[in-house]
Amino acid sequence: MQRSNRIIAEFFAQGYRVSGTYVVTKRFLADEIYDPTTNYFLLEEAYLSPIIDPARISAYYTLVLFDKSTLDFVLTVDKKDGLRRDQLYGMGNYQVPIFLTVPFFEISGTLFVINKNFNPRLYLSTEAGIFITLVDVTVRSTFNPDISYQGAIALINRAHISFFGEKAG
């Protein structure tokens, strides 16, 4: 089916899963999320589910304003929907399998970096941006590991990461 300018993505924040529509007008979803000069993010047609029962729709809002600092991560099914404009031209030559945790979730995926020798500490402390981008992501619910989410891209709030490391193997 034809792609439209309406992207549906999953937003996870403070124990909730919100499926909402972002209307791409001037900027891509990731450019909007990464933008350090804005605090809020506007979503249309947002459907809210508690993460303990993530398929149940507990509320619906036609318009929702998000405080970006409260987001744990954003998940997109289509890769193009989750990349910044500059990332469409290249994301780094080296791939690092990453495991990290944010509140209520364990996330694993691939990080694209420029330097061959990856140092997690150096990466988190020196890389710019309030979010980081992981590719081919699997997310597991901490308290119910049977519940998992797959996504092409996850935009993860750097400030909410507790454990961050290169995945063995």
Add this chain to the structure above:
Amino acid sequence: MARVLVIDDNIDMLSMLKLILERQGHHEVIACSNGQEGLQKAFEQMPAVALVDVMMPGMSGYDVVKKLRADERTQNMGIIILTARGQSVDRAAALAAGADDHMSKPADVETLLKRVNELVERGASKAQKSEVLVVPVLSLKGGVGVTTVAINLAGVLQQVAPTLLLDLAPACGQCAFFLGIRPEQHWGQYVENPKTSAASLVQQHTTGLKVLLAPPIPAQFGWPNKDRVEMLLAQLKAVTRFIVVDMPPLFDETVRAVLGQAHRIVLITGDDAPSLQVTRITLQALNEWKDRLILIRNATAVGPRPPADALQKALRVPLAVDIPYDPNQLPAVAKGLLLASVQPKSALTVGVKRLAQIAIAR
């Protein structure tokens, strides 16, 4: 070609799915933008397959699916959940709600059509394997529109599952004329030669409705006895899901044999005094099948009509459907068309659809 219901609150998505299913899938599409409207259309028009979005304001797709599965009219319908929520938990929730399949948006067009067609075929074969419903349409008084109701009821049921219309008039049955089919084959040939396969005598209307016509010439062929008509019905049951019988104004052992196999019996009454008298007597005669009876009134002429309450009081049986006079019926007959197919919103079609719902649901 099948009837497919699409429920999605996103108008662009709705239009696109409609276009794909109509142009590429060659299906008839009923498009609805919310769950409530979708349920109403599903119960009215009984589509073969429903494509249901999950995230809709008011009623979620899961609730729609649960309600479809809970209703006898739609419980066997093929249902695909088509949603942007494409995680494994969402798939599990869709299947738990009762959907047959779950697809993520944006869906691949070929895969979508393949899944829809699979469910349409599954529905058809399921229908063939399940019990065949026999619905005779009857009045012992002529001129109340038995053939009109029978052919249109068959036309409506055909949109749900394969249906056969059996014209059981002893001779000169009117179904051939009403449907514009030449009565080259008819059940008289089966009566004459029992080795003939009844299914081989079945003809097909342009709508796909199967028809077994009555002999065109009076007294040329015998009237089947009880055993022969039972054998005839047994053979016809193998090729269809519903059998609608246009019954003659008789009450002999042959007619009783058909009524004995009926799951529902549609009794038509007019509202003039002779009609009411005949209906009252017929109701007494049909007493042993009273739990299967559906009494309807069908107006065959323009003019004032007594209120339904008065009719019900006189007959002491509730009127299930009250069909008003429909001026579109005669022009349709002249063209050999089924009004139920060409004018889905005409008064007669709406009444017959209601009758079909009751006939299937009871």
